[in-house]
Amino acid sequence: MSIPILVAVAWPYASGSRHLGHLAGAYLPADVFARYQRLAGNRVLMVSGSDVHGTPITVRADAEGVTPAEIADRYHAEFVGDWERLGISWDLYTSTGTANHAVVTHDLFLTLLQNGHIDKRTSEQYFDVDAARFLPDRYIEGTCPHCGYTEARGDQCEDCGRTLDPDELVDPRSRITGTVPELRETEHFFLRLSDFGEELGGWLDTREGWRRHVLNFSRGWIEEGLQDRAITRDLEWGVDVPVDDLGPGKRIYVWFEAVIGYLSASKEWAQRQGDPEAWREWWEGDARSVYFIGKDNIPFHTIIWPGMLLGYGGLNLPTDVPANNYVTFKGGKASASRGVGLTIGEALGLFEADAIRYALAASLPEQSDTDISVEEIGRRVNEELVATWGNLVNRVLSMVHSTCGAEVPGPGSRTGDDLALLDRIDEALVRVGGQIDRVELRAGLRTGMEAAAAVNAYLNATEPWRLAKVDPERASVVLGTALAAVSGVRLALAPYLPFSSSALDDVLGELHAWRRIEPEPGTPVPKPTPLFLKVNLEELLADGADGGRGGTVG
């Protein structure tokens, strides 16, 4: 039975490099899930893209003296390169800067407006007279009322860490002109989230299999009472507002617009397929939609986006939002800007892609935050990935090469022990499939590695290197069995380790289904090269690649 499954993945913010925490939080788990579902025969649509709007990008652009588009383009290109090198298997990776995205955003906005879920309200905001524009919180500086820090921003004091409102600042001044801003009335559109509180609460109560921290967090939000939220801003950079009664200088705010990316990307994908209506298969009826995000994104995906979908009507709400917790580096929250943890690019300079994928998949913060370091990644790679799996492949292929005439042997007559091993592997495949389907990805990887260990144990028990001298026929059967078992383990690990998996295509055949395949007898088996490189930790650390200082900041 083939099911349409939308794999919706958090939109990375194109304001700077993403780090391993982001990778472990959303992109890697989504990719493992999607790769498995495709092998299982389901119709996967995996989409995401770069989020290119919002204030931090304009702040960075101002600081560097370039346009926001240049910042967004730079990091979008970097992300695309990261995904390529990591093997993240998008059906479409786009951005929120496309014309299509604006069209879809306008459709959502206008429909919600027409349905009465968006209204217009007036508030007071700081206005820079010289620059003739309203100022986002981050564009206002002043003295922190709590600690006296003179460079505090309108949204937060970076010295004492407290969050602020701009009107709390002593001696506020504009970051653009340095003049004293004045409060002026401004109009903005608001999403009437409060319209959906009851319905969303009821919907959450029907969710089964959701992670506890995701449900707790979401219910907490609803119990506190949903606040209507402004969805436009006084900005020049963003999707424009599709009605003109607000006047110029207003844009749709990123959090409203970015989540729409899941839908606009699906539509863009359909258009590229030459079948503009094809997206409906994943958004209507009996489709599954699974949103892979970090925990900081939970309310946007369990409250706000579902609310928008309810208000729009006719589209599926998320089936599951298996949000991850954080990966910390030596106890500190990863942050590229503070030099804590490794960016994806830095990590790819130190480790092979599959090595990174393995180490992170083994440490995914599915239940609680997990801690990682360069040393820990290296240890996982050397003592688990290389020792258990890479070495198993190498020892089996080496023996087949040297004792089976350098080709895949026929099955021969397998004994009960041989068949028991293969049964064990097939059971593991069923288990791994179930675990990945439930997004228990660490457990699935563990199951796959245990299967590899079982093959190692089988070899130690049957000792084909000795049989080769006394009973070549039996040795051939054992090695053929071991190779068939390796074929199954390789499939179990394929969603996690796509590069090393496909490196075995020549000997073991290409993967097309979630079912162990018998290697084709007679297939040439050359002298193997190691599947993974061992990590030289001392060298890495001597080069200063310690992933930052770690520890806690602030």
Next chain:
RNA sequence: GGCGACGUAGCUCAGUUGGUGAGAGCGCUCGACUCAUAAUCGAGAGGUCGACAGUUCGAAUCUGUCCGUCGCUACCA
């Protein structure tokens, strides 16, 4: 301050709705093997499950208090 969590073997982490003697990987000790990237396999040692009090026939698992850690509380997403 408010909110959400977390504190389980040396390290990193699992422990569904409370109930056979508390688990895994790695590390450590001992043993087997030597085909394989000094890799593998087996056995073992090691924890009063942060502290205190309570509910219960019975709690790592529920309640309260305390100590410690983290995240959120943004016109970041």
